[in-house]
Amino acid sequence: MSEPNDPEKKPFLYVVVCACGIAGDVGKLITAAQGQHWDVGVIATPQALGFLDTEAIEAQTGYPLRSAWRTPGEARPLPPADAIAVAPATFNTVNKWAAGISDTLALGILCEAYGMGIPTAVLPYLNSAQAAHPAYHRSLDCLREMGVLIGSYEPHRPKAGGGADRFRWEEAVELLTPKLSA
Ligand SMILES: Cc1cc2nc3c(=O)[nH]c(=O)nc-3n(C[C@H](O)[C@H](O)[C@H](O)COP(=O)(O)O)c2cc1C
Numbered sequence: 247m248s249e250p251n252d253p254e255k256k257p258f259l260y261v262v263v264c265a266c267g268i269a270g271d272v273g274k275l276i277t278a279a280q281g282q283h284w285d286v287g288v289i290a291t292p293q294a295l296g297f298l299d300t301e302a303i304e305a306q307t308g309y310p311l312r313s314a315w316r317t318p319g320e321a322r323p324l325p326p327a328d329a330i331a332v333a334p335a336t337f338n339t340v341n342k343w344a345a346g347i348s349d350t351l352a353l354g355i356l357c358e359a360y361g362m363g364i365p366t367a368v369l370p371y372l373n374s375a376q377a378a379h380p381a382y383h384r385s386l387d388c389l390r391e392m393g394v395l396i397g398s399y400e401p402h403r404p405k406a407g408g409g410a411d412r413f414r415w416e417e418a419v420e421l422l423t424p425k426l427s428a
Contacts, residue, residue, distance in 0.1 A: 257328040257426055259284040261418075262352045264336040265293035266371045268410045272298065275333055276306050278416040282423060287324040289313065291339060291352045315351050327364050329425060331418035332356065333397070334371035337382060344385035360392050365425035367418045369397030373408075377401040395421040 259279050263269050269290075276286050287309040290298055300311045310323045332339070332352075339353065348354045359366050368389060376382065390396060397417050402409035 256283050256285045258325045259286045259419075259422070260324070260327040260330045260355065261286055261288045262330060262332040262335075262339075262356060263288060263290045263294045263298065264332070264334055264339045264352070265291055265297055266334040266336055267297070267408055268334055268371055268413055269294050269297035270299065271410070271415070272333070273302065273306055275331065275415040275418055276303070278419045279331075280306075282419050284329075284419070285309075285325075287312070287327075289324075289352050289355060291336075291350050313351060315354070327355075327359070329422040330356065330359050330364055330366040331369070331422060332366070333369035333415060333418050334413065335368045337370070337372045337376040337379070340368065340370055340372075340389070341381050341385045344388040360394075365395075365422055366393075367395040367397065367421040369399060369413070369415070369418055370401075371399060371409075371413055372401050373404040374401040375404040395425075397421070 261272060261275055263272050279286050286307045288303050288307060288311050290311060290313045292313055295313055303311050312323055342353055343356045346357055348357045386396060399413055
């Protein structure tokens with residue numbers, strides 16, 4: 247963890263985690279980002295909390311795992327984000343984000359990130375039946391137009407065990423690193 251005004255201050259990455267079967271492996275992304283000299287804070291959707299080991303994430307990042315809004319007057323638990331990775335991103339959160347819905351802390355951060363100019367990458371993880379819904383493609387087009395970088399995961403077949411072995415967590419770091427120096 248770096249102090250403010252520290253000349254060694256590392257860029258700070260928010261990792262937004264949604265409620266996917268693979269969410270519990272988010273430690274892989276934290277490791278990849280820390281290996282590229284990022285500090286990391288994790289924001290989970292309320293639904294994602296059930297998939298995560300809060301203690302392990304807090305131990306790995308050194309920051310509290312956020313999911314709910316802070317109360318007025320409460321200090322900000324995380325430093326401001328230099329970049330945001332949404333991984334894994336659900337069908338639900340992708341569509342709500344593109345539509346400008348802000349009913350979770352995670353979505354609130356994502357909806358504001360566009361106006362704040364914070365580089366953002368999304369790694370959707372969903373099945374091909376979800377991806378076939380016309381709203382999903384509209385949402386991806388909208389996010390692309392907003393400048394969001396989109397991961398390359400091809401949706402898996404429904405009810406066939408998912409595609410965890412093909413999900414490249416580190417792709418979020420690969421997409422965002424060039425944006426920092428841009
Ligand atoms: C065990 C389990 C695994 C799930 N995996 C996925 C998934 O991989 N992708 C997805 O889009 N939704 C998945 N869902 C459905 C989401 O959890 C559900 O749409 C939820 O409302 C998403 O909330 P969030 O977008 O706020 O995280 C899964 C649900 C369960 C119970």
